[in-house]
Amino acid sequence: MRKNIRKIGFKIAKLRLAKKLSRKKLAYSIGMAKSYLGYIEKGQSNPTIETLYLIAGGLGCEVKDLL
Helix, strand or coil: CHHHHHHHHHHHHHHHHHCCCCHHHHHHHHCCCHHHHHHHHCCCCCCCHHHHHHHHHHHCCCHHHHC
16 A cells, blocks of 8 residues: 555656646645645655645646556
């Protein structure tokens, strides 16, 4: 399970960097703390489905692209 959480975080970070967004900018645009986004990207926090929808919206992709 932990491996999957890390995989999701890696994909989020990869998509964010591809869009040339800083962690701070993405977090601000979706109303999330920058530190929480960092925990998710590092696989240290298990995001809820609702959180994944927020992140996907901020990245301009679908939730399935994060999984």
